[in-house]
Amino acid sequence: MAKRVPLSTVQIGATALDQTDQTMEMIRGMLSESPAETEFGLDIGKAVIQFKSGKPGTIRPKATAGRTNEGNRPTFALMDEVHHWVGSNGGPDFFQTLKRNIEKTTSAGSRWVTTTNAYNPNEDSVAQRIHESDMVRQAFWLYDCIEGDIQPEELRDEAKVRIALAQAYGDATWADIDGLTRTILFDRTTPDSTYLRFFFNAIAESSDGWMSKAEWAACQDDDDPIRPGDQIALGFDGSIRGDATGLIGCRLRDGKLFVLGLWENPRDPKQPDWEVDVLAVEAAVQKAFSTYRVEWMYADPPYWQENIGRWALQHNERGQDHVFEFWTNKPTRMTQAIERFRTAVMVRDLRHDGDEDLTRHVLNAATREVPQGTLITKDSPRSKRKIDLAVCAVLAFEARADAIADGRLQIKRKRVVGF
Template sequence: MVAADDGTWPLDFPTLYVVPDWIAQHCRLESVGGLVRGPQPFEMYDWQLRCTAHFYRVRTEARIGQLSTAFCFRRGQVVAPQKSGKGPWTAGITAAEAVGPVLFAGWAEGGEVHDCRSYGCGCGWVYEYEPGEPMGRPWSTPLIQITATSEDQTDNVYRPLQAMIRNGPLGELMRVGEQFIRLPNDGRIDVVTSSAQSRLGNPVTFVIQDETGIWTETNKMTKVATTQRRGLAGMSGRSLETTNGWDPSENSVAQKTAETQAKDVYRFHRLPPKGLSYRNKAERRKIHAHVYEGSRHIDLDAIEGEAAELLEKEPAEAERFFGNRLVAGMGTWLQQDRWDARTQVRELPERARVVLGFDGSDVDDWTGIRAETLDGYQFTPTYGPDARLAIWDPQDWQGQVPRLEVDAAVHDLFERYDVVRMYADPPYWETEVDTWADRYGDKRVVRWYTQRVVQMHAACERLLTDVTKAASSFGHDGCEITSLHVRNARKAARPSNRYVLRKASVLQKIDLAVCSVLAHEAAGDVIAAGEAKAKRRRGRGF
């Protein structure tokens, strides 16, 4: 998974700086900081300016005539808490995409300007480019869609956009209607919802997708998102998602974007510090202060009141909406932030004593190995000349897990580490597990069936306890794939108040979480058997 911007990425790159300046000049709102003072220029907060700069970041090899391909990012996603300012910001971006200088127009050599009068705007504003700065120009026929699950949701963007047009010079170029805005050269901005999908086949140059954390297969918004992206690809256009935190069990559009491996998708998500409890009022205040940083109109006391009330009945929802965390609802096995808080990367000596946990599949689920030292440090090992992670997604291997690669990884790990024990779940891998037991000894390679309810429940509880208890020495390497798989794991109820692990949905894998459970169980069993210390080898004369 490609990392998201957490507000610390550098801003030392070429971008269309003309865009935020154009927005400040042309977009005006009556409400500034919650006070009605007459139309005021929309000046971006620092986080909004950061996201704008990244979204309009220009590739150093960009050429005149390129549209979306002139930019580093084909689309973007901004995850921010409730009422932090996403709506007005995306309204400003939409206005710029409608009639502003948002397309790459070459590199300035000195003396070039953007003069609004050249594009039909009589405000008189002129922007002078610095030498070497990328220049911008408007679309000739912009075709824009503001999309959400309902009309009320689209109002988050559409209402401030209407106000920006009516309160400033944009009224000369844009004609406001209830469901669409007419633009020059037969361009337009349309409002699209799940109940008005007839417009989805239209070509588009820019799309706002609002609150994608609730866009799912069930409400048919996943299809909306993919259809719009196909339309954008045909026009070489771009899109921008905004959302609160989402429920990881729902496999929403926002979650798919956040987990994409594509490197041309910009994502901004400022997560709160790890290890803070949202149920603790003092720590909750610190969480709010962090995720709302820079949104000057926010009163943290007001946010606390709403969050505390929602926390009484919908704690996961409160944490997603106001804490900007990705927290699942009922049935979650282990909250991701509790797991992530145990990250403590460290180097291991040669021939370190470890145990291994192996969970295998064939053509659907993933196959993986997790290792753990006997003092409680768990990690995803690497193998082979390229130091590949011991994780195999069948889709990366022509649809089937590469069994020779897995066997090579096991051989490498037994050579590199002092493997005391390996717990391996045999289904689909009986022959390989038998081979490993014969090769390394059946006291070291143990067949451990995860479908045994009593044993699996106990193993899951052991790891859960050691991750969440305050005095635990357990730590791990911060493997992002394992973190996602832990987040996807749900409790599947079984008799006698027990459970085993299941996926939140068919597409949300949990295999590395299972590997972690097996590795931790193996470590605990080795210690309980008194095998934690290496046996001394007696030489001659002793």
């Protein structure tokens, strides 16, 4: 039940002030049709609602600028559209600031509420963090959501779509169920995952798949196998425990990808302390250099900088470098490499040998938009669906391009001829 709160301060939070307009307009509309101005002496301004007398108490919008909001003492905070509150716009920090300010005065009745659509599991938004938190699991926080009961493959079934829409919209009698049904059935310009999230309140696990199965299968080439002595480039992405470690080769003359090693956590309860076999990885790298003519290698450095430095020294031939660091956490360079790889798949300027692990990792990859372009990521931060070989493939294909640009495709093995 609502109760009077002394020194009331209400904050409407969003990622941008424009996003608070809808909520503020609704508040102003309701107050203007009530005794708020005459009996309670409220000044219903466009930016701030406050008392005409100047006594404490306001309703005002707030945008994501965490440090400037530190130390405020709101009695109520509404955080709007928190599926858009992501790391790139400071949303998680803003959420923590507002929540922390509220928690200091909960004994006096302060509370917070968030509103959201179904989140994109690729983005690690505030909505996702709340949904997956132990506070929700243990019922300390109330998470209220009505989802339409429908599966992705049922989005072409008119009867099921209509029933699921009625479930999701509940008593929202203003919703145009007929129009929404028509849109879902016949408008193919919108991804199904978007319909699931925004029309049915369903969290679509593979909402932004990077590669379709058909596209990837079209690049499979079972002819012309990789042979010892072929000129290749290498891509390496390493981990220690959580993620997988992989090594991919890419033949220079035709861009054919093949797997040289995968060390993946088996998630076996009998092996809780599993770690990547570093010696096995070292052996695989050395075997690659001894079996093929490795012209260029890109390796993601975290956890493996010492090893990569040693490989660079070992495989420096006559002053010519073959091993280079490639930081995948630098978005400008990584988005460009991913775009080139994706384009090569689309025009079939890339090949692979159909390796099941590589295919699995490529099809597991989802996309995440950043200001620099498109990155690939797991479908959610806690997902067990690994994508490390996909990252290795991108690095190997990029290494191939740079090796060719450096003129190394024309390098021939020298032979000593005796008389």
